[in-house]
Amino acid sequence: MSIRVVRVAVERTLALRQAVLRPLLRPENLLHPWDSLPTTAHFGAFVENELVGVATFVESSRTGSVREWRLRGMAAAPEFRGRGIGRALIDAGRAFVAGSGGSAIWCHGRESARQFYEKLGFVVCSDRFEDPVSGLHFVMESTLF
Numbered sequence: 001m002s003i004r005v006v007r008v009a010v011e012r013t014l015a016l017r018q019a020v021l022r023p024l025l026r027p028e029n030l031l032h033p034w035d036s037l038p039t040t041a042h043f044g045a046f047v048e049n050e051l052v053g054v055a056t057f058v059e060s061s062r063t064g065s066v067r068e069w070r071l072r073g074m075a076a077a078p079e080f081r082g083r084g085i086g087r088a089l090i091d092a093g094r095a096f097v098a099g100s101g102g103s104a105i106w107c108h109g110r111e112s113a114r115q116f117y118e119k120l121g122f123v124v125c126s127d128r129f130e131d132p133v134s135g136l137h138f139v140m141e142s143t144l145f
């Protein structure tokens, strides 16, 4: 299966964000102020011409001392999971963040996705915490250098 990852407009990410991550919200309610910042990048993963995964990288320094990007809205279509979509999106984000002068990517990783992130080199760097909307999470981070 050939996966193509390219930058997309935020509007392209909304349907998958909604279906996978926020099924109780409407897609138009999943646009956030950080989505349109000039340092934000949205990526879409395509199989043939079908959009099957999305991820957004938002500049946000967790430590306050270096430039870092936060991964948000990471979602793969259920029928395409386990076939490298998530990995391809993270690889694209790493290249983008490194090229933008960032030294790390971090996220609030759902407990259910912890092993996915660990396989891609992220480490847990917080206690487990509960988001009232989306459940149990860890802060997870991957340094680039």
Ligand SMILES: CC(C)(COP(=O)(O)OP(=O)(O)OC[C@H]1O[C@@H](n2cnc3c(N)ncnc32)[C@H](O)[C@@H]1OP(=O)(O)O)[C@@H](O)C(=O)NCCC(=O)NCCS
Pocket: 020, 021, 074, 075, 076, 077, 080, 081, 082, 083, 084, 085, 086, 087, 088, 107, 108, 109, 110, 112, 113, 114, 115, 116, 117, 119
């Ligand atoms: C998490 C998610 C994005 C992973 O996408 P994916 O396309 O299935 O991931 P990949 O196929 O690239 O997986 C990369 C590796 O992680 C593993 N993996 C993927 N999801 C996993 C999970 N939930 N638990 C354990 N391992 C997982 C894969 O088996 C693969 O391992 P391998 O390299 O040994 O073959 C996808 O499952 C998803 O959209 N989940 C629902 C939304 C979600 O939880 N998003 C993250 C919110 S923080």
